[in-house]
Amino acid sequence: MADPTVIVVGNEKGGAGKSTLAIHIACGLLHAGKTVAIIDLDLRQRSMAKFFANRAAWMAGNHQALPMPLEPDLGDGKALAKADETIQMARFNAAFAEARAQAEFILIDTPGGDTLLSRTAHGLADQIVTPMNDSFVDFDMLGVVDPVSLEVKRPSLYAETVWNSRKMRAASQGRSIDWVVLRNRLAPTEARNRKRVDERVQALAKRIGFRVGPGLRDRVIYRELFPFGLTIADLSTDIRPIPVSLQHVAARQELRALMGALGLSDSNDALLAAE
Known part of the structure; x- marks a missing residue:
């Protein structure tokens, strides 16, 4: 079997929608017939x-x-979160080796903070997916802006972490990591703040080399399907635990746009066939 594609969903800020994105990417790949292994490194929340x-x-x-x-199996997440880093790394390395031997894709969800496990996962990634909400609070994880002019002064610590991972990958394997920043949980209406944030994101993208793509809006459908372990990709004539509306059609189109931005065209074909 060829080496799997490793997708890491991460940033160092909580509440940006990392787990929601990871879940939907995984289900999109599964419906495309891909073998997917998941590793949840957000050990406390899981x-x-x-x-x-x-x-x-x-x-x-x-x-x-x-x-x-x-x-x-990583074992008990809360216990592992309190364990020595040597134990954490041993568990992660064993889980990653198992996933690598069986899957076409390995999807890793990381915590909202800087940990050894998260840094290690970023270094193993073929693609890093970073969600951000439409605010300068979230932009701060990518870059530091001047408080007077709002011009980008320098990349943030998280951006430097990704940059270092990309440099090490390029040096060891002769290729870089594809970094995609997704504009997540956008409000349905345009706002002055969104334009300002977008201008800074685009400027920083050119400076440090990431792509910008569409994420998922803040829709009720993404939350109300969670207790069932379902996504919009799963809904069909047989599987409808909630009434289906036009909002669900729009949500499925968002998921298609997301998978397209990540370059997962097979998943888009599967989502189109499901409609």
């Missing part, structure tokens, strides 16, 4: 792991079959 546990329970209770990812 939102992605909980989502797929909910999915297994919902399927069993409703006699339905949906694609599921492989999930190498």
Whole structure:
């Protein structure tokens, strides 16, 4: 088997929608018939792991079959979060090796903070997906702006972490890491602040070399399907735990745009076929 594609969803700020994106990327790939392994490094929250546990329970209770990812065992997340870094790395390396031997894609969700596990995952990535909300609070994880002119002064610590990972990958393998920043949870209306943030994001993208793509809006559908372990990619004539509306059609189009921005065209074909 060829080496899997490693996708890391990360930034160092909580609340940007990393787990929501990771869940939807995983399901988009699964519906495209890909073998996906997930590793949830947000050891205290484990939102992605909980989502797929909910999915297994919902399927069993409703006699339905949906694609599921492989999930190498990291053990008890809260206990591992308190463990020595040597133990953490040993568990992660074992999980990654297991995923690498079985999957076409490895999807890693990282915590909203700087940890050894998160830095290690970033260094293993073929693609880093960084969500950000439409605010200078979120932009601060990418770059530092002048408080008077709002001009970008320098990259942030997180941007430097990604930059270092890309340099090491280029030096060791002769190729870089594809870094995609997704504008996530956009408000439905245009605003002056959005324009200002967008200008700074585009300027920083040219400076440090990331791509900018569309994320997912702040829609109720993404939250109300979570308890079932379902996404909009799963909805069909047989699987409708909630009433379907035009909002769900728009949400599916958002997911297609997201997968297209990441270069996962097979997943887009699968989502089109599901409509």
